[in-house]
Amino acid sequence: MFRVPLIVATALTIAFGGGILSALSMLNASVGFGAIEVAGWRAFPAAQTASADPYAKAHRAKGGRLLYGSAEGLQFTAYRDKDGLTLTGTCSYRMSGRTPTARLWTLYVADSAGNPLDAGAELPTAKNSQTVxxxxxxxFDITISRTAKSGNWLAIPDAGSFQLVLTLLDTPAAASTGLSGLAMPVIEQIGCGQ
Structure with a gap:
């Protein structure tokens, strides 16, 4: 007597559960389509515009983040060094070169979800164009490591992987015509276990 309703309830649970899980995994997997990659730095210039794809809009809404308009700025993230190795807290890195033209830029160390990392009380985990x-x-050169270094230094916790988030504010690179020929800083590993 309860066999048919049980089969229907099981089928509906699997269908709805599978649909919800697949939608959540897609939202966690990508900010959207149309990513650009320059020297290991990745950005989604269309993610915050009115012409963004539905996945980018849903990702933005799910994260509760206020993203910059196309005329305001552009955010780049780097998960790997110049050799393609994942950035990890057990190694030290040097970020060198220059950023694209911008009125102001900020750089901070973040976890895989983009949340700023705390390396400890009063340790520098962010830099900007005014303080470098x-x-x-x-x-410029910025050393990224667990231990203090002279000059420009960003502190990182020694646990797990991290990413660098570089935000360019009021930059011509945010316009679609400014995306070609960008010169981005290079991230190289300078040692591990230090």
Whole structure:
């Protein structure tokens, strides 16, 4: 007597559960389509515009993040160094070069979800264009490691992988015409277990 309703209830549970899980996995997998990648840095220039695809809009709504408009800025993330190795807290890195033209830029260390990491009380986990020390030609070096270094230094916790988030504010790179020929800083591993 309860056999048919039980089969129907099981089928509906599997169908709805599978649909919800597949939608959530797609939202967690990508910010959307149309990513650009420059020297290991990845950005989604259309993710915050009115012409964004439905996945990008849903990802933005799910994360509760306020993203920049196409004329306001562009956010780049880097998960790997120049050799393609995942950035991890047990290694030290040097980020060198220059950023694309921008009125202001910020750089911080984040977890895989994009949340800023805390390396400890009063340790620098972020830099910006106003506080970074530069050479006379405008280039800079930032050391990213667990232990303190002289010059520009970002502290990272020693547990697990991380990403670097570089946000360019009021930049021509945010316009579709500014995306070609960008010069991005290079991230290289300078040692592990230090």
């Amino acid at each position: 020390l530069r050479r006379s030609d405008g280039t």
